Amino acid sequence: MFKVLIVDDEKLERVLISKSVDWEANGLEVIGEAGNGEEALEFFKINEPDLIITDINMPFMDGVTLAEEIRKRSRDCHIIMLTGYREFEYARKAVILGVDEFLVKPINTAEVTKAVIASRGKIESERGEQKQIQTLQQEAENTRILLRDTFLQRLLEKRVEKEEAIHKLQMFRLTCLLDECVCVNLSLRTDEQDDVDKKGYYDQMLEWAVLNTSARVSFMHYLNNLILFFSGETQEAVRDQLNQIFRQFQCESGLIIDAGISKPETGVEGIAEAYRQTEKAIATGMILGGNRCIRYDEYETIKNRQKNSMDMNWKDFDLAMVSGVSSRAEGCIEHYYRLVMEDQGQSDPDYIKIMALEMVSHAATVLSKYGKNILDVVGEKSYYEQLSSIETAADMRLFLKNIVNQIMQYTEGLHVKKGTALITNVQKYIHNNLSNPELSLRLIAKELYVNESYLSRVFKQEKQESLIEYITRNRIEKSLQLMDATDMKAYEIAEAVGIKDAHYFSICFKKYLGVTIKEYKSGHNK
Numbered sequence: 001m002f003k004v005l006i007v008d009d010e011k012l013e014r015v016l017i018s019k020s021v022d023w024e025a026n027g028l029e030v031i032g033e034a035g036n037g038e039e040a041l042e043f044f045k046i047n048e049p050d051l052i053i054t055d056i057n058m059p060f061m062d063g064v065t066l067a068e069e070i071r072k073r074s075r076d077c078h079i080i081m082l083t084g085y086r087e088f089e090y091a092r093k094a095v096i097l098g099v100d101e102f103l104v105k106p107i108n109t110a111e112v113t114k115a116v117i118a119s120r121g122k123i124e125s126e127r128g129e130q131k132q133i134q135t136l137q138q139e140a141e142n143t144r145i146l147l148r149d150t151f152l153q154r155l156l157e158k159r160v161e162k163e164e165a166i167h168k169l170q171m172f173r174l175t176c177l178l179d180e181c182v183c184v185n186l187s188l189r190t191d192e193q194d195d196v197d198k199k200g201y202y203d204q205m206l207e208w209a210v211l212n213t214s215a216r217v218s219f220m221h222y223l224n225n226l227i228l229f230f231s232g233e234t235q236e237a238v239r240d241q242l243n244q245i246f247r248q249f250q251c252e253s254g255l256i257i258d259a260g261i262s263k264p265e266t267g268v269e270g271i272a273e274a275y276r277q278t279e280k281a282i283a284t285g286m287i288l289g290g291n292r293c294i295r296y297d298e299y300e301t302i303k304n305r306q307k308n309s310m311d312m313n314w315k316d317f318d319l320a321m322v323s324g325v326s327s328r329a330e331g332c333i334e335h336y337y338r339l340v341m342e343d344q345g346q347s348d349p350d351y352i353k354i355m356a357l358e359m360v361s362h363a364a365t366v367l368s369k370y371g372k373n374i375l376d377v378v379g380e381k382s383y384y385e386q387l388s389s390i391e392t393a394a395d396m397r398l399f400l401k402n403i404v405n406q407i408m409q410y411t412e413g414l415h416v417k418k419g420t421a422l423i424t425n426v427q428k429y430i431h432n433n434l435s436n437p438e439l440s441l442r443l444i445a446k447e448l449y450v451n452e453s454y455l456s457r458v459f460k461q462e463k464q465e466s467l468i469e470y471i472t473r474n475r476i477e478k479s480l481q482l483m484d485a486t487d488m489k490a491y492e493i494a495e496a497v498g499i500k501d502a503h504y505f506s507i508c509f510k511k512y513l514g515v516t517i518k519e520y521k522s523g524h525n526k
């Protein structure tokens with residue numbers, strides 16, 4: 001129901017107006033009356049009626065002045081004016097103020113009802129338009145945020161060219177991050193069980209951070225970490241704000257918050273570097289204990305305990321993980337183990353754990369393209385238990401072999417699933433396009449957005465025949481069905497199965513069946 005206020009300095013007039021319309025039947029409700037403009041304005045401030053029916057000539061504040069005051073406060077309230085005078089100046093002001101109707105007293109019941117119904121229709125139309133506009137605005141904002149977050153995630157993973165990065169930062173009004181930024185990475189975990197649904201807590205933290213911190217941008221990384229970027233803030237100021245988050249959320253359901261804070265960085269490369277630093281800082285927090293903020297320089301303090309330079313070929317290890325060659329990955333682990341042993345000197349469990357996490361971060365990179373992280377594969381509780389148990393370099397070597405083995409098993413399974421799904425799509429495409437003479441490896445790869453060499457290799461492994469052999473075999477089998485079921489000529493059948501040249505069709509037919517088309521038809525007719 002829409003709310004109505006009746007304003008007239010004569011009580012009898014207010015009663016007549018209230019009795020002249022079947023308000024409820026017309027979706028309206030009279031919520032109050034006022035004897036002059038001042039009373040009406042006070043009533044409006046508190047109750048915000050949708051429609052005001054007001055006399056013009058009243059003491060203290062007339063109807064026109066009331067309309068002017070209401071327009072200062074709202075464009076949504078509709079007004080119907082009543083007067084005992086046919087004065088042009090009143091009518092002119094009423095039009096300027098956007099009054100719906102200007103009725104002359106004595107009031108006519110039918111005219112008041114008609115005017116009220118017309119005003120109600122305008123209100124409904126405006127409300128509908130406003131709701132539609134709000135919906136469109138919200139959808140546009142959601143799309144903008146999604147595009148922004150997707151861009152930022154690509155930027156953090158160094159998958160954006162510098163020129164594009166600067167353009168997008170300008171578009172999303174985040175160029176302040178180029179001058180200086182401090183990144184914060186917040187991760188939730190639990191020591192109790194792996195299946196705790198943390199999404200609700202992440203959502204609460206994100207909302208809280210947006211409202212209560214000075215972060216220039218806050219978003220959820222697809223690996224389920226909350227990422228904040230500050231600009232023009234010292235590490236100490238950022239840390240103070242994070243402590244507020246800890247006080248607000250760290251006791252929720254026994255969840256542990258790990259927080260990493262980067263050093264101030266500048267430029268496009270600095271944004272990604274700041275994020276990388278938070279990952280190292282979080283790893284340090286796992287070692288030193290949860291529910292605390294760890295700065296990147298605290299990680300560096302432990303890391304710099306090494307006595308010798310770590311001559312590790314990370315590209316070789318990364319290649320081993322991507323290619324899935326376990327023997328090569330294990331060789332890299334052995335080399336890394338020897339480097340740590342040579343560097344260790346006195347036993348330092350914290351340092352050895354840091355070294356273990358350094359290699360795990362490289363090993364887990366292969367998971368990011370599947371939208372997964374190491375905890376998804378190993379399990380949160382198992383991972384932290386294994387990490388905590390590391391005391392010596394030998395423990396580290398065993399830990400790394402186990403983790404790398406689990407990652408490789410996981411990605412191998414995904415390769416199989418991905419290959420199987422691809423082959424299914426390829427077979428479906430071939431079936432639906434068999435009559436297309438242009439059907440080929442190149443066309444299928446283009447249509448399914450896959451690399452030609454990869455498609456050829458995977459298809460051969462899965463089907464034990466080349467893709468071209470598969471297409472040709474299916475064409476011949478289709479031609480047999482047509483020969484058995486129709487009186488089509490050989491050249492017509494060739495065209496129907498996607499082979500332009502009838503002579504080439506005959507060659508393929510004999511190659512696959514060992515007999516000519518004529519011999520096949522003769523034998524079939526017998």
